[in-house]
Amino acid sequence: GEQVEQRPPHLSVREGDSAVITCTYTDPNSYYFFWYKQEPGASLQLLMKVFSSTEINEGQGFTVLLNKKDKRLSLNLTAAHPGDSAAYFCADTGGADRLTFGKGTQLIIQP
Amino acid sequence: GALVYQYPRRTICKSGTSMRMECQAVGFQATSVAWYRQSPQKTFELIALSTVNSAIKYEQNFTQEKFPISHPNLSFSSMTVLNAYLEDRGLYLCGAREGADTQYFGPGTRLLVL
Numbered sequence: 001g002e003q004v005e006q007r008p009p010h011l012s013v014r015e016g017d018s019a020v021i022t023c024t025y026t027d028p029n030s031y032y033f034f035w036y037k038q039e040p041g042a043s044l045q046l047l048m049k050v051f052s053s054t055e056i057n058e059g060q061g062f063t064v065l066l067n068k069k070d071k072r073l074s075l076n077l078t079a080a081h082p083g084d085s086a087a088y089f090c091a092d093t094g095g096a097d098r099l100t101f102g103k104g105t106q107l108i109i110q111p
Numbered sequence: 112g113a114l115v116y117q118y119p120r121r122t123i124c125k126s127g128t129s130m131r132m133e134c135q136a137v138g139f140q141a142t143s144v145a146w147y148r149q150s151p152q153k154t155f156e157l158i159a160l161s162t163v164n165s166a167i168k169y170e171q172n173f174t175q176e177k178f179p180i181s182h183p184n185l186s187f188s189s190m191t192v193l194n195a196y197l198e199d200r201g202l203y204l205c206g207a208r209e210g211a212d213t214q215y216f217g218p219g220t221r222l223l224v225l
Contacts, residue, residue: 032213043204043219044155089154098145099206099214101155 002027006090006102014110019077021105023090026071030092034099035064035075038087047075047088077107085109113139115207117217124195125225131191132220134205140185141207145214146178150201158203161188192222200224 006023013019036044057064063076091099116135124130146158159169161182182188206214
C-alpha cells in the first residue's frame with residue numbers, strides 16, 4: 001500500500017528563521033496532498049490542500065512545493081514565530097477515500 | 112460551511128469496559144466516514160473506512176469485533192471501542208467527506224483508559 005515518509009521527526013529553529021519539512025510518497029496515482037498542523041492536545045487543522053496539477057502553493061507565512069517527478073512534497077515555513085510551534089503532518093489520498101499520513105514533525109520555535 | 116462534530120471530546124473509561132463515540136457531519140452529506148486513531152507520540156492510523164451502501168472496510172490490526180462502526184445515514188457515524196485497554200488510549204478522529212471532496216475532520220475524542 002501507499003507509504004508516506006516524513007522528515008525530520010523533530011525540528012528546532014530560531015524565531016524568524018525558516019523551517020522545511022519534507023514528505024515522499026510512493027503511489028504514483030496520488031492526486032491530493034495535505035498539510036495539517038496539530039497543536040498540543042488539539043485535533044488537526046488543515047493548512048493546505050494541494051492538487052497534483054499545481055506545484056507551488058502559497059499560504060499565510062508558508063509555501064508548499066510539490067515535485068511530482070520525485071514524489072516529494074515540502075512545507076516551507078518562512079520567518080517562523082512562536083505560534084508555529086506544533087506537530088505537522090503531511091498526508092495524501094493514495095487514490096482512495098482514505099488518507100495516508102506521514103509520521104509527523106514536531107517543530108519547536110526558539111525565541 | 113462543512114463541519115464535523117465529535118462527541119464526547121474527552122472520556123475516561125476503566126480497563127475492560129467499552130465506550131462509544133459519535134461523529135456528526137453538518138452542511139454536507141457524509142458519503143464516506145473514516146475513523147483514525149492517534150496513539151500517544153504517534154501518527155494517525157486508519158481504523159476503518161465506511162462508505163454508504165458498501166461494507167465497512169477495516170485496516171489490518173483493527174477488527175469489527177473490537178471497533179464496531181455504525182453509519183446509518185449521511186450525517187452520522189458512531190464507533191465503539193469494546194473491552195478497552197491501555198493500548199487503546201489516544202485521540203480518535205472522524206474524517207467525513209462527500210464524494211471525492213475534501214475530508215473534513217472532527218475535533219476528535221480523546222480516550223483515556225485507567
